[in-house]
Amino acid sequence: MAVDVAALVTRAREGDHRSVARLISLVENASPQLREVMAALTPHTGQAQFIGLTGSPGVGKSTTTGALLGDRVRMQDHATDRDVYIRSMGTRGHLGGLSWAAPQALRVLDAAGCEVVLVETVGVGQAEVEIASLADSTVVMLAPGMGDGIQAAKAGILEVADLYVVNKADREGADATIRDLRAMLTLGDKKAKEDWTPPIIKTIAAKGEGIDEVAAALDKHYAWLTSTGALEGRRRKRIADEIENLVVTNLREQVGDLRGGELLPDLAEQVMAGTTDPYAAADKIIATLERN
Amino acid sequence: MAVDVAALVTRAREGDHRSVARLISLVENASPQLREVMAALTPHTGQAQFIGLTGSPGVGKSTTTGALLGDRVRMQDHATDRDVYIRSMGTRGHLGGLSWAAPQALRVLDAAGCEVVLVETVGVGQAEVEIASLADSTVVMLAPGMGDGIQAAKAGILEVADLYVVNKADREGADATIRDLRAMLTLGDKKAKEDWTPPIIKTIAAKGEGIDEVAAALDKHYAWLTSTGALEGRRRKRIADEIENLVVTNLREQVGDLRGGELLPDLAEQVMAGTTDPYAAADKIIATLERN
Numbered sequence: 214m215a216v217d218v219a220a221l222v223t224r225a226r227e228g229d230h231r232s233v234a235r236l237i238s239l240v241e242n243a244s245p246q247l248r249e250v251m252a253a254l255t256p257h258t259g260q261a262q263f264i265g266l267t268g269s270p271g272v273g274k275s276t277t278t279g280a281l282l283g284d285r286v287r288m289q290d291h292a293t294d295r296d297v298y299i300r301s302m303g304t305r306g307h308l309g310g311l312s313w314a315a316p317q318a319l320r321v322l323d324a325a326g327c328e329v330v331l332v333e334t335v336g337v338g339q340a341e342v343e344i345a346s347l348a349d350s351t352v353v354m355l356a357p358g359m360g361d362g363i364q365a366a367k368a369g370i371l372e373v374a375d376l377y378v379v380n381k382a383d384r385e386g387a388d389a390t391i392r393d394l395r396a397m398l399t400l401g402d403k404k405a406k407e408d409w410t411p412p413i414i415k416t417i418a419a420k421g422e423g424i425d426e427v428a429a430a431l432d433k434h435y436a437w438l439t440s441t442g443a444l445e446g447r448r449r450k451r452i453a454d455e456i457e458n459l460v461v462t463n464l465r466e467q468v469g470d471l472r473g474g475e476l477l478p479d480l481a482e483q484v485m486a487g488t489t490d491p492y493a494a495a496d497k498i499i500a501t502l503e504r505n
Numbered sequence: 506m507a508v509d510v511a512a513l514v515t516r517a518r519e520g521d522h523r524s525v526a527r528l529i530s531l532v533e534n535a536s537p538q539l540r541e542v543m544a545a546l547t548p549h550t551g552q553a554q555f556i557g558l559t560g561s562p563g564v565g566k567s568t569t570t571g572a573l574l575g576d577r578v579r580m581q582d583h584a585t586d587r588d589v590y591i592r593s594m595g596t597r598g599h600l601g602g603l604s605w606a607a608p609q610a611l612r613v614l615d616a617a618g619c620e621v622v623l624v625e626t627v628g629v630g631q632a633e634v635e636i637a638s639l640a641d642s643t644v645v646m647l648a649p650g651m652g653d654g655i656q657a658a659k660a661g662i663l664e665v666a667d668l669y670v671v672n673k674a675d676r677e678g679a680d681a682t683i684r685d686l687r688a689m690l691t692l693g694d695k696k697a698k699e700d701w702t703p704p705i706i707k708t709i710a711a712k713g714e715g716i717d718e719v720a721a722a723l724d725k726h727y728a729w730l731t732s733t734g735a736l737e738g739r740r741r742k743r744i745a746d747e748i749e750n751l752v753v754t755n756l757r758e759q760v761g762d763l764r765g766g767e768l769l770p771d772l773a774e775q776v777m778a779g780t781t782d783p784y785a786a787a788d789k790i791i792a793t794l795e796r797n
Contacts, residue, residue: 481744
């Protein structure tokens, strides 16, 4: 059944959580109205600050997220329940990464008028790199005694982090973790981060310690992004990536559809018979796609 | 400098190893004459029997390959040096898999009149699945005491093997390895292998023991493939896969070229300004690609 997308967007922008939830569901379920939703949202986007938070399981991501959100809400005079919206998204077969619908879901939240959107993801596989490609500021969390130093180096975290948080700073080994991290950062390529030196902040999220510093560092990074024009550059690149992904996905689907048709089996037959070769066959298929 | 492809193919088919080597190099280096090479080869293909051999490092793949080739050569009356051609291929950034040029290199060997083409690859990452997609018969090698049972289950080997070889069968733990493998095979989906039950053969490749049995099992599997029509089905699917990959690679390159152009940045700008959305932008790019 068709949904009144325009009305849903209007209500979402008025702060109605249920409308926000329905829009995200439409996106997640790849509704036939997905394009309509995106077209309705886009004029209202571009205002939210996107923060990515990643790290190994057990470093304290959720505690830190909770503390950061609490911090933000506390600092607002008119804080009410509706100021915080929390949503969990599955990865649906997209292993070790974000949900394929993550960029679209972030666009819903942006259009709904959220000022800060914080995406928390387990740092496994490609997730760090993916979150960094979506976020304005990426926070990489470590904790003592988890071998994170080596993990960080392996996962290419050096290139994605704008801010490091060493949580559980009251535990044994916290200073060693910070020392290892500093050593790695010295070895890394500093130019990659456009003159921004990622700070390392100690926290004990469970006690709320260091959370103000994290919030301040995020504000500082955002101000740096804005003043240098890096924010616009990142967002432009992010949108170009998203468009490119949509194009490739669409083309791939068109090619996939060929399996059910006659052309690909016919051409495979001709290659088997030696009357054509795979490159010539591929050219014929491309010509067909381009005629449609 | 342009190569006389037709002459090269003729000499390769006469058994000239250097011409075979040059053709494979043209393919590996993605020569501008790649298409010409493929067009010249295809009419002569479809005769070779392709065998894939995979397994963890240290299971004895090369020893077994050597023993199998020796076995084949020994059984031919007119065996000479030119009956065996060995070539090593890098993976060139295609981590944990076969060289991207593997299907084309196999086509060179097929067209050159090789009766049996044996591809040996380290079973890491996607290699098993890739080798199985190229081979008529896939041999998965294990050895005692290497934790291969668990590795096999993880890597989806159950679905790709036509034949199991437990090498170093005189070592402690060989029977346990076979027992584990049998247990796993019982759990696996038998229908996936079209009624062929993969045999488990014990070998001591270093002493040449069991190699005749492997050769006999490969012949039996090939006869089964031929008599049931499965061979034709596999080859048809293999060629369709190859064509599809060429199409997707070509389209992806066209999209990549957009980065250097004006359309993608312009559209990204419009999405940023909220005057269009990413889906509409992707549609415009697809329309442009299809006009070319």
